[in-house]
Amino acid sequence: MKHIGIDIGGTSIKGAVIENGAVTARAKRSTDTSRGRDSIKDCIFEVIKSLLPLIGTDAGIGIGSAGDIDPYEGKVLYATDNLPGFTGFEIKKDVESAFNRRSFVVNDAVAAFIGESYFGAAKDCKNAVMLTLGTGLGGAASINGKLLTGSNFHAARIGHIPLHISGRECTCGKIGCAEQYVSATGLMRTASELDCQCFNCNEVFKKAADGDKNCREAVKLFISDFCTVADTVKSIFDPDCIVIGGGLIELKQYWLEDFLNALPESDAKLIRPAVLGNDAGAIGAAYLLENSEIL
Known part of the structure; x- marks a missing residue:
């Protein structure tokens, strides 16, 4: 139907x-x-x-x-x-x-995680995590084939794991949440602080690829923070795979290879780009x- x-x-x-x-x-x-x-x-x-x-x-x-x-x-x-x-x-x-x-x-x-679990990148994994890189940083996870929800439907809120203790104020009211750095919004804020003069993430990545010093630094910081998030996720959930989705995965040609190379090999082998896209x-x-x- x-x-x-x-x-x-x-x-x-x-x-x-x-x-x-x-x-x-x-x-x-x-x-x-x-x-x-x-x-x-x-x-x-x-x-x-x-x-x-x-x-x-x-x-x-x-x-x-x-x-x-x-x-x-x-x-x-x-x-x-x-x-x-x-x-x-x-x-x-x-x-x-x-x-x-x-x-x-x-x-x-x-x-998005359910879509990828039954029809996409995680359909062969009983223990999986998905991170969605969009306006914010979303998360979802399953253990032994069962979706984690939590007692208040807050489970796997990866975007609100503290990343920088004295960092940026998050829209949730806390300080230094991961999504203030590892998301489209976070990348654009980093780019602005570095005076990249870009209007969107696509432009930041393209200018970085063309050698713009400030944009390259913004992307470098984004990747470094994302590595910390990925390692934290691995330590908490011990997954078979970590699926990366959301709008920024559509621009993976600019950053995914560098991200994988920056991860320990044991972490990198878990990463799978989402296949269902938006x-x-x-x-x-x-x-x-x-x-x-x-x-």
Whole structure:
């Protein structure tokens, strides 16, 4: 059966029609988070409306959203300022009321991890971790084939592991969290501090590859911090593999080889780039509509 999968991120809402783990159609809307929850909600509904004619009447809507999500209530328990006003948002209730369709809501990194676990890079691993490098740094993990959720749905929040004790203030309110360095936002902040004069991560990586001294230093610091995160993840979870996904993996030609070379060999052999790309979250969210027992 075809279902709709939605991936709610800090800069865009991505949607897809999914059938047996394969994407048959896509839709996307950019978000202006400065306008708050209602603006983001409008974008979510626009994406869903554009895809509804492509699915049957019995199909559902699976949703992966940034933030701490209670998947049983379909509610955002906590979201950072990357999605202002999202804390308390009852996504499941609003979507089902608006479209009269069953829905299922999970954290976006968990959705991407499920997609990669059943259809992508980690499908042969019972013990796996996924790190999603996007606006923030998301994480999800499984042990002996069972997804880790934690008592408050906070498990594997890799992005909020302390990385620099006296470092940058995080949107979660803590200091020095990993996602303030190892993410698209973190890389751009490092680049700005080094006066790289770049408008996006693609430009930072390209200028670094062309020999720009400041951009090369920004990428070097990004890789160094990411190595620390990867080593920490290995020590905590002892995984069969660590899958790297999110928007920055789409630019892997600029940094992945240097990252792997900077890791100890025992760590490097665990790293697997995500194979589903930006579709992973939508695929995983749609899969949960028929397989929610895996949570």
